[in-house]
Amino acid sequence: MLCDCxxxxxxxxxxxxxxxxxxxxxVIESHPGNYVYDVKLKCPLDNLMxxxxxxxxxxxxxxxxxxxxxxxxxxxxxxxxxIGMYDRIVKVDGVQCPGTKEVVKLLTDKLASGVPITxxxxxxxxxxxxxxxxxxxxxxxxxxxxSKPWIASIEESATERCLIDQWNKDHPHQKVAVHDRVIxxxxxxxxxxxTVEKLRTASGTLTIKLVHFEL
Numbered sequence: 001m002l003c004d005c006x007x008x009x010x011x012x013x014x015x016x017x018x019x020x021x022x023x024x025x026x027v028i029e030s031h032p033g034n035y036v037y038d039v040k041l042k043c044p045l046d047n048l049m050x051x052x053x054x055x056x057x058x059x060x061x062x063x064x065x066x067x068x069x070x071x072x073x074x075x076x077x078x079x080x081x082x083i084g085m086y087d088r089i090v091k092v093d094g095v096q097c098p099g100t101k102e103v104v105k106l107l108t109d110k111l112a113s114g115v116p117i118t119x120x121x122x123x124x125x126x127x128x129x130x131x132x133x134x135x136x137x138x139x140x141x142x143x144x145x146x147s148k149p150w151i152a153s154i155e156e157s158a159t160e161r162c163l164i165d166q167w168n169k170d171h172p173h174q175k176v177a178v179h180d181r182v183i184x185x186x187x188x189x190x191x192x193x194x195t196v197e198k199l200r201t202a203s204g205t206l207t208i209k210l211v212h213f214e215l
Contacts, residue, residue, distance in 0.1 A: 034120065034121075034123075034214040035120070035121040036090065036118060036119070036120050036121075037080060037081050037118070037119055037121070038081075038116055038117070038118050038119075039073060039077075039081060039083060039116070039117050039119065040114060040115065040116045040117070041069060041073065041111065041114070041115065041117060042111070042112070042113065042114035042115070043069050043111060043112075044111075044112065045107055045108055045111050045112070047067065047068065047069045048069050048107065048111060049104075050064065050067050050069075051063065051064050051065065051067045051069055051070050051083075052089075053146075053147050054100045054104075055141070055142035055147035055150075056100075056140070056147075056150050056179060057099055057100045057101070058098070058099050058100070058179065059088055059099075059100075059150075059179050059213065060088065060089045060097065060099075060100045060103040060104075061086050061087060061088045061089070061122075061181075062083055062084065062085055062086060062087045062088075062119075063085070063146065063147060064085075064146075065083060065084065065085055070083045083119060084121065086122045086181060086211045087119040087120065087121055087122070088119065088120045088122065088213055089103050089117060089118070089119060090118050090119065090120045091116075091117070091118035092106035092107060092110065092115060092116075092117055092118075093106060093110055093115050093116055093117075094116065094118075120213065120214070122181075122211040122212055122213050123211065123212045123214070124183075124209065124210070124211055124212075125174055125176055125180070125209075125210050125211070125212045126174075126207060126208070126209050126210075127164070127167050127174075127176060127206075127207070127208045127210065128205065128206070128207045128208075129163045129164075129166075129167060129205075129206050129208075130204070130205055130206075131163070131202060131203050131204060131205075131206055132163070133160065133161045133162065133163055134155075134160065134161075134162055134163065135162065135163050135164050135199065135206075136154060136155035136156075136157070136162025136163060136164050136165055137151060137153075137154055137155075137162075137163075137164040137199075138151070138152045138153045138154070138155070139151060139152060139182065139195075139196060139199075140152040141192035141193075141195075141196065142192075147192065148181040148182055148183060148192065148195075149181070149182050149192045149195055149196060150178075150179055150180060150181050150182070151176065151177065151178050151179060151180045151182075151210075152178065153178060154168070154176075154177070154178065164176065176210055176212060177212065177213075177215070179213055179215065180210045180211065180212045180213065181210060181211045182195055182199075182208060182209075182210050183209045183210060183211060184208075184209045185198045185199060185202070185206065185207070185208055185209075186198070186202065186205075186206065186207050187207065
C-alpha cells in the first residue's frame, strides 16, 4: 500500500522501468478515454504473451509494443487500429474478459487459428496536489519485469483528509481509480520501487501522471 504504504505482489521479481517503454501518449491523446477498437491476430501464444503485462490479474494490458506481433500489426494498420502501450484487452472472440486467467484461456484456445481481440485505449490523467496530508492511495506492483505500479485502493477522507480522495471529489471528470497505472512522478519515469518511494517521501508539489482505464 502506498504513499502511506505499498503492497508487493509476491508472484514475481524486482521491478525496473525502462524509459524506452514509456507510453506513446500521442496515440493515447488521439483516441482518449473509452476508445475501443478491434484487431485480428494469428500467432503462437508465447509471441503475444511477450507483449502483455499481466501483473494486475484483473486487467490484461499491453506492456511492450516492440515485439513482432504488435509491430507487424501496427505497420499494416492505420493509427486508429494500432496497438499502443497500456491498451487493455476487453474481449477475446467477442467474449468479455473479467481477468487475466480468462484472457489467457481464450487466447490459448483460439490464437493459433486466428482470433478477434477488442482493445480499449486508456486516458492520460495528471494529478497535481500539495503534500499537506496523506495521499491515501494504496499501490500494488509486481517485483521484476517492467510493470508500472497500479492503484489497489483509494482511502476516503473520513477521520482525516486524504489528498487523492479530495482530488477526485474536486475533479470528477479527471478522477483516478483502482487499476490506474502510475507512469511518472514530478516528470520522472522511475522503477516501481522508486515510484513508491518517491510518492512516500516527496514534499511540496506532487505531479502524478497516470493512465486511466474506463471499466
